Amino acid sequence: MRAFVPFLLVVIMLAGCQTTPAEPFSATLPPTNAAISLSQAATAVPTANPIASRTPTLPPTATFTPTLTPTATLTPTITPTPTATFTPTESPTPIPIASPTPGQIADPNATLPPTWTPPPADPASQIADHYRLRRPIADGAANWVARTYPYGGTSGGALQIHLGVDMVNPRGTPILAAADGVVIYAGSDAATQFGPSTNYYGNVVVIQHGFTSPDGQPVFTLYGHMQRADVSQGQTVKQGDQLGMVGDSGVAFGPHLHFEVRLGDAYSYRATRNPELWIFPYQGFGTLVGRVTDAAGTRLYDVTIQVKSARLTRYAFSYADDTVNPDSVFQENFTLGDLPADYYEVSVNENGRVRFLRTLYLYPNRSTWIDVQLK
Numbered sequence: 001m002r003a004f005v006p007f008l009l010v011v012i013m014l015a016g017c018q019t020t021p022a023e024p025f026s027a028t029l030p031p032t033n034a035a036i037s038l039s040q041a042a043t044a045v046p047t048a049n050p051i052a053s054r055t056p057t058l059p060p061t062a063t064f065t066p067t068l069t070p071t072a073t074l075t076p077t078i079t080p081t082p083t084a085t086f087t088p089t090e091s092p093t094p095i096p097i098a099s100p101t102p103g104q105i106a107d108p109n110a111t112l113p114p115t116w117t118p119p120p121a122d123p124a125s126q127i128a129d130h131y132r133l134r135r136p137i138a139d140g141a142a143n144w145v146a147r148t149y150p151y152g153g154t155s156g157g158a159l160q161i162h163l164g165v166d167m168v169n170p171r172g173t174p175i176l177a178a179a180d181g182v183v184i185y186a187g188s189d190a191a192t193q194f195g196p197s198t199n200y201y202g203n204v205v206v207i208q209h210g211f212t213s214p215d216g217q218p219v220f221t222l223y224g225h226m227q228r229a230d231v232s233q234g235q236t237v238k239q240g241d242q243l244g245m246v247g248d249s250g251v252a253f254g255p256h257l258h259f260e261v262r263l264g265d266a267y268s269y270r271a272t273r274n275p276e277l278w279i280f281p282y283q284g285f286g287t288l289v290g291r292v293t294d295a296a297g298t299r300l301y302d303v304t305i306q307v308k309s310a311r312l313t314r315y316a317f318s319y320a321d322d323t324v325n326p327d328s329v330f331q332e333n334f335t336l337g338d339l340p341a342d343y344y345e346v347s348v349n350e351n352g353r354v355r356f357l358r359t360l361y362l363y364p365n366r367s368t369w370i371d372v373q374l375k
């Protein structure tokens, strides 16, 4: 995966010249530029002629079936009904499709034909999503997950393992409660440790929510690097209430929101889970979730996964090691959110060799599973 040099250059640009463990973000690179660079970098990666091999050989139902095999991990007791995962009280009002995301920038080299094939029937009942949170940044601001440094990633080994997700916004951007709850902490982390050390998340707010995880644990959300907190300990908040404003307090190299989901122990840096499996996707968008293993089923670390449709190309990275907690339902080791529903070619290329290649249909408004077993 280190062969993906252009991407690493982008990562290094984003991270700046920092050598200390940190929440890296250069304020000088707006996400749009990063996305364009990524897109350009992506076009430099040789791929195995996805188009020619794709159209004639893809009966949709045949290709989709294998992607839904992890039923063993989806135990009946935690399978919510569709309404339970998206009731008006728990999720934001259906949000307009449109907030721009980096990946929606057209890939100039995309050559997949625009012909539309009806997708296979949606077997949604097999998916045990637990989207209970809204985005902690409002529509109209940058409320997508920064793709160069996702949950569980290291930005190609340049940074310490990331146990949350980042949303890069200017100082002063309002930070919103992801769901109803009670503020259990608000203020500086100089004396109370939430990160790998004190004075790490700066001004931080932690909320305990009124629901539990699929495995029965209390659910907390953490909002770090705030310019200031606008709530106080013990306060009850409603979903969407302003908690504070984006800043760069603590160890941060530019203003951004660091957002975490923690289960069981609000004060443990090792209690985190992947927020992308908790934040409801935009209407028409979905989340790719999966597991990268070798032929024997052993999890593989830091693998770069290319995800390409006729409209966009993006990259996901498998978790950096076994200290990164997977979701109790999915047992995943990578996710990629904010994908418009579409056919995607998912591939892993190493040193010019195609180690995995499959096309799937990614369903809207929920997660779609893929097992990425490398040859």
Ligand SMILES: [Zn+2]
Pocket (backbone or CB within 6 Å): 023, 162, 164, 165, 166, 257, 258, 259
């Ligand atoms: Zn972060």
